Amino acid sequence: MADYEPSQIEPKWQKFWQEKGLNKAEDFANKPKFYCLDMFPYPSGAGLHVGHPKGYTATDIISRYKMMQGFNVLHPMGWDAFGLPAENYAVKTKVHPDKSTHQNIEHFKEQIKSLGFSYDWSREIDTSSPEYYKWTQWFFLFLYKNGLAYKAKAPVNWCPKCQTVLANEQAQNGQCERCESEVEQKNLEQWFFKITDFCEELLLGLDKIDWPEPTKIMQKNWIGKSEGYEIDFTIKNQEQKIEVFTTRIDTIFGCAYLVVAPEHSAISSLKLQISNIKEVEEYVAKAKKKSDRDRQADIKDKTGVKLEGIMAINPANNQEIPIFAADYVLASYGTGAIMAVPAQDERDYEFAKKFNLPIVEAANSWEMAEKGIAKKKINYKLRDWLVSRQRYWGAPIPIIYCAKCGQQPVPEKDLPVLLPTDVDFMPTGESPLTKSKEFHNVRCPVCGAKAMRENDTMDTFVCSSWYFLRYTDPKNNQEFAAKKLMDYWCPVDCYVGGAEHTVLHLLYARFFTKALYKAGLISFDEPFLKLRHQGLILAAGGEKMSKSKGNVINPDEVVKQYGADSLRVYEMFMGPFDQAISWDTQGVKGVKKFLDRIFRVAQNIKSEVVQESLKKLLHKTIKKITDDIEAMKFNTAISSLMILNNEMEKEKEIAREIMEKFLMILSPFAPHLAEELWQGLDKKESIFLEKWPEYDINLINDEKINLIIQINGKARGSIEAVRGIGEQEAVGLTKKDQKIAKWLENKEIKKIIFVQNKLINFVI
């Protein structure tokens, strides 16, 4: 038999599986369903990165394993195809994003297919196709009609380089998520989705899903629930009041002054009463000009200005206290005003020190709350999701503006609102759609007068907030997906993807699901029951792979040199799945060597001899692999396959029944090699149609055990004994052992600890 040549065998079996329709998910099949999903990729021009196959291999192992266990598996793949890079590329090269995106998709698909993943390609989706974004637009209308999409003028994050607004989640640290430019604040009229309506549901749902705990905590923190009180402070000799929010109403006796945000309405409404209004307005103007980043730059150095001429009255003790405007108080949170308690709050303390304000120590008292001065209030940090983008390559927002009838949704029958092609992509701060003539050739759906379309497109995260639903019914042109099919396949049983989407995609998709559930369109309220993150694959030195550093590993090269199975097994063997680990090409070589050895061992099959010891090890390995796949501990699963193979190598002949089962448990990891060797055993059908082997519990417990002997808790040796040996017997055996006996000589045994089948410890 020839040597193991991955390049010879891999395409052959990929074709075979494809032709047999092995990966097709069957709607309503009479089997339990299992929906196993990857976060679909953005088809970038750079092609597949070695990080992509890490997650994809994990879901492939699980999918193939579940298939063999008799599940009806849905394992789809598609493209998160809208987005800025394609548009930026178009600006640079004049290649239309539609063209470059589809070239990229073809390239990605070819690369993914070369790795032998069991995707059901008949369900492939592309978010940039009108058949798909028609329904993205439908979702916009759905939210709009349910009062969950609204247009409002608000301070928003503006990226000067991308020339578009960004959601809060995309402007963390005051930087654009895409290009890392410093974002600016602009007051603009934009479309928002009312995710804040679901704060409570989004928090509560976390308790019933199997997600990594840190991911849940991050979502929790991002939603940022805090329970407190709102209290009115009256202004001396004025009608007007200033309402503050506090979580520590008990400290109200220590309140030394009030602080309002520079944007607070009291500043203009009390304009006439503020004697230093000029100075105040100067401060406000300066603060407004500052970017968020500048405001945060020196947290310790608080700035502010006193509002002279007015005093507030502390309702707890009727004390008159001064009022300040300072930018350490945020207009966007709570009431935009706080009661400052320098004795208790670090920020108030710093401000008080700088402005020489009294630091009043006061006994804390919760009584105030009951006195009715304050009313209970819950605040959240979560802001509504800003979805407008002043860019071209996205789904147009389906809204029409009529001079007479105002803002009108596009009627559902007129969807999709197609992206026009007669545009200049050069970003100018306005949506490129503004410049299209054909796009604006529209009439008001209400009165029929000439009207204008909305020029902005939607954030691409809108497209990815519902894609997992579309896979259940990808060709439907009547609705985004049939309820029956969504309810059959969903929720997703196992979802794998990077941790970087914790407060973006993963939060948005949960929001969509909850909105649909509330409207009765689906029967589940969490989209992803079980979620796991793959750890990054770093470059050899432990730093991130990047084009500029020239340390990027191209998966095509690895497949070419070592084969897809080697790449797959290596990426699973590197270490714990969720951990970031450096790439090591030596490790790939080692895995290839392992597969070579399997290939050679498989040549020694003889059907008669069944070595009992090998059979026992096989059954232990079946148990280990089964448990490890369930727990996604792929690295230890592979090591146990190596151990078994090492043992098989020592035998001249391997029983056919042992080899067959070995190939079955190998098959999810190295599907091509397993299928090749399986077919070498004169099989007609694919190995993946076999039933996943079960282990014999009687074979996994050895009759002989190794009893560890300890003296004072220190291991001093071991003896072989029969399973279930009693303490008396074990002590007897131990004392006969020369090596141990010398430790016990002339010593008084104070105590014996005996752990059955494990150890015996003499305390002397």
Added chain:
RNA sequence: GCCGAGGUGGUGGAAUGGUUUACACGUACGACUCAAAAUCGUAUGGUCGCAAGGCCGUGAGGGUUCGAGUCCCUCCCUCGGCACCA
């Protein structure tokens, strides 16, 4: 600053409170070869010792326990996230 994860050989890592270092990489030596590659075999935590064997070893220091990488406390370091949210 706050939240989270982690610190085990030369390297990636393994380890229900029970022989620390499975499995793999690397290295050394040996076999095969004219030679190299590939392959196979042996060794491989540190230290003392000719050896038998001893002692020390999971970031540091304490504690609980017959026994701690694992549990508890204090601290140090690395990585990820958030960051004036009252």
